[in-house]
Amino acid sequence: MPGLEGKTLGRYELYQLVGRGGMADVYKGYDVHFDREVAVKVFKREDEEMLRRFVREARLMASFQNEHLVPIYDAGQYQEDYDTRYYIVMPFMEGGTLRTRIRQSPLSLEESCRALNDIADALDYIHRQGIVHRDIKASNVLLDAQGKYYLSDFGIARIATDATQLTTTGNVLGTVDYIAPELFQDNHRADARSDLYSLGVLLFEMVTGQLPFAAENQLALVSMHINKQPPSPRSISQDISPQIEHVILKALEKRPEQRYGSASELADAFCLAVTASSHNQLVLPPV
Template sequence: MNELRLLGDRYELGEVIGRGGMAEVRRGRDSRLGRIVALKMLRVDHASDATFQARFRREAQSAASLNHRNIVAVYDTGEDYVDGHRLPYIVMEYVEGQTLREMLQEQQRFTPERSIEILVSTLDALEYSHRAGIVHRDIKPGNIMITSGGEVKVTDFGIARSLADTGMALTQTAAVVGTAQYISPEQARGEQADARSDLYASGCVLYELLTGRPPFIGESLVSVAVSHVREQATPPSALDPNITPELDAIVMKSLAKDRLHRYQSAYEMRTDLERAAAGLPVAAAADTSAATQLIANAGAPTVAAGAMALDDDTPYPDELLDEEEEDQRKGFSWWAVVLGALAVLAIAGLIGYLVFNGSGTAQATVPNLVGMTQEEAETRLADENLEPAIETEPTSDEAQIGAVIQQDPRPSTQLDEGSTVTLTVGVAPDMVPVPNVVGRPQAEAEQAIRDAGLQPGNVTQQDDEAEAGTVLATDPEGGTSIAPNSPVNLVISSGEVAILVPNLVDMSEDAAVNELQRLGLEPDVRRQETADQPEGNVFRQEPGEGAELEEGDTVIIYVAEAPPEEPTNEPTETDTPTDDPTETPGNDTGAEGGTETGGDAGTDAGTDTGNDGGNDGGVLGP
């Protein structure tokens, strides 16, 4: 492939960070947004087929529509020319971390608790993608990443499905769908895969996390595929006695050869794992058939044709081998193994027939239908030869309207074909009118709301002359139709009316006092000398205009008062003094008093008191 510096005139190509039989993944940079991305480009030999390109584009668009915390995000898809061929590519979220395959190759072991956590997150992603109509078809440790923060990310959605749709046979060189250790029996037989095929692969991944190896190991592609189709896997507890019977049952149920005997949805398997983690009984334990129990307890597990014993030194490939099948092992009889396997399968089939069909009536497994639309659920039941009985239940959750919210009996129950499964479908609730409670006391109004099938909501107070606690308004208003159990908010009276302080400035004192008294407020008159305001008028008030007060509150008004007159600087005229003294009655002390008035310098006033005679207009005593 020619090296591209810029893909789609936008994405800068960096180093190769992963390769597979179908494509290669490079670290890249989005030149527009400046973020690091992962760029997956199909090989030229696959991109040259027009039909494949069309399917790849369709599936890439489907994958881009998936938005889930446990799915590697797809940002963009596009095409570019390489060697004269249109090369489709996918721009994905760049995840810092390791794949489970890398961690397993480093001999990292996972505790049962951590294994459950990883599978629960993986199944959560699968449940989301299955609801979107996308089957992964290549779940394996190499497609499950663990970020540096411990978060699980599933990658390669949509691409595996495009490859499977080409109808390539399992044995075609360099064009095999899936990975040998994790391929479902139906995929190995060349049949159409569905969501339960992903669950089988998830069971294989869980098996490897718990035991450190896949359930089947062989020297070649065919030997491993034959094991998936014909052989019963060794229970994980046989390899690690610390694995609980509940985990054993979950793994073995997910690895059932017949997909009808597996979990029917990712939700079912995830729920069982969560129950196992909590130490609760799991549905898988009850669903384990007598045939499986008898075969598992009959002795050592049967080894597939060409398969190797499961010991610690056994190597195994990561991907399907693209080379020619190796020669048959010397001294090994293929026919003996095939005949033996067929004999075991015949015995298992006989036991299953006796266990499940002893009455002569065919059995069916109830699938998990919760979350499906009514139409989807009815179609699913028809596939299992079961009859639906529909009941409805009002719900205010829009997502549940038209969907199955309950079922009876529970998933994985065995029923005779033709039996009835009751489905409870969510429907929009009948609307309820809001009662008119304005003018009623709060307690009475709330009871009327409850009687109408609604709930009292928030209560707020508003100043009003109505009696305290009286309902002034509702939200929604009375007569409005709303869903049952919806809240109705109330506005009630506080029983008090706020008095707005008027503007009293420039009013006369009497007018301001009368206005305050009329409003029920108490005036506090304070006079203040000022020459800037007319005397007797209000020139300031506290509080100001617009303040809210209650009856009896005080308002201070400041009334202007004229200041006193100031003394003048003009001289005061007095009578001209005479030479003759004016006698006035004196006293025994001989005090003298007198006033002297000068002529030239102005007016001098003085009072002399003494024992000697006065002169110059003084007043003499006796």
């Protein structure tokens, strides 16, 4: 799909490409009716699967009522000659993505606590609605101008009771860097616990500045998620105490039942460990 900078979709003027993905591109734009900057997510393909994802994501986002989930302003389609564009309009987040923020430097432990609390609030909310996100990663967390964190991108989210295997027609759903090991097993359905593993990977990345596993290809990376224990976070950052490391590694347990029971439980344990560490208290977080 050619770039759309300078074009207008309905009442939205698109003037800068700010994000590119396999399913859609995101543009910084301007809403001429309400005189405000917006983010316009424009879907690339014009097939039935794309349309299903567009409708699903728009409906999910419109149903959310949580301060840490990106709200939706508008959704629609625009016809130009024989070219149909489907799009979703959201607030433009001045702070960019968490991925960009981490690339600058790892987050401090205190900032990681704040980020984790915001993300956990959003994740627990969608889990209570019976929704599994399935693509928790740093580029799907946005920051506003005040530094508040938002969970975004529900293009491959599913109701937990739906058929939610890792692959469809041979393609990986989600991002292999963050995917829980159990999802590589035959007939295993994604559930809230697989989202929590991805959140654990994200937490590791926030405090160390790197992912727990890296490999030259996806097959090798999958093998590491399944078989290899993550490295000690303390071997990467001297700021990480034994208590904090305990929390991070528990979030990355291979067996789903050995992880935390909810995103907020993980966030509470991590923030308690950070507070204890700052006061030099040897207090283990709840197990």
